[in-house]
Amino acid sequence: MLVSLLLVFGFNMARRHDQTPESRAASRLQGQQARDFTLQSLEGKTVRLSDFRGKAVLLNFWATWCEPCKLEMPWFVELQKQYGGQGFQVVGVAMDDADVADIAKFAKDMSVDYPILVGNESVRDAIGNDYGGVPFLPESFFINRDGKITDKVLGLKSKSDIEESIKKALGTGQVAQK
Numbered sequence: 001m002l003v004s005l006l007l008v009f010g011f012n013m014a015r016r017h018d019q020t021p022e023s024r025a026a027s028r029l030q031g032q033q034a035r036d037f038t039l040q041s042l043e044g045k046t047v048r049l050s051d052f053r054g055k056a057v058l059l060n061f062w063a064t065w066c067e068p069c070k071l072e073m074p075w076f077v078e079l080q081k082q083y084g085g086q087g088f089q090v091v092g093v094a095m096d097d098a099d100v101a102d103i104a105k106f107a108k109d110m111s112v113d114y115p116i117l118v119g120n121e122s123v124r125d126a127i128g129n130d131y132g133g134v135p136f137l138p139e140s141f142f143i144n145r146d147g148k149i150t151d152k153v154l155g156l157k158s159k160s161d162i163e164e165s166i167k168k169a170l171g172t173g174q175v176a177q178k
Contacts, residue, residue: 030150034059034143035130039093039117042104047091047117050147055089056169057143058162061119063096064106066137068156073110075159080114083166087145090114093127095137142169 034057036050049059060076062069076090092114094103100118107116119127132152142151142165151165 030152032149034141034147034149035127037127037130039119039127042100042107042116042118047115049091049143052089052091052143053147054145055087056083056145056166057141058088058090058166058169059141059143060090060092061095061134061137061139062092063094063137064098064103065096069138070110072138072156072159072162073112075162077111077113079159079163079166083170086170088166088170092116093119095119095134140165142166144169144171 034049036048038046038048041047049057058076058079060072062073073092076092080088080090092107092112094107094116096103098106103116103118136154138153138156140153140162141149142153144150150169153162153165
């Protein structure tokens, strides 16, 4: 009985004191302008986050060794097809130290048809810090058409939760230009 009371008390205190440092960082980022960055795509092209201004963006940090990443990537492909015509774009940032050829093979094997940018440990430090740190993979940021962060997801969420965050990002700002 005492253990049950302590568990209930602890749970309520945790809810009252709100959140982990990661979720507090996510709350602070919501509504903030997404920091621009420049990385190379798998094709060797220079890509900036600002290249997607006017679109709602799902910015996903992932790695080839990340099992939850492998689960959500097919969802991203489906959701890109479903919402792409409405001005939605998935952008993946590979965060492992595999070489570009291995990352490209992995993306092809996963049927990824959205842009994959190549990151590494220094990217985790630089870009990751701009986004409140990247303590877990996968980690996703939802950015509206105006370039403001509308949501941050740590770890794997359900496809329906991801879709709700996409709709939230699509629901603000100007209509995308093609």
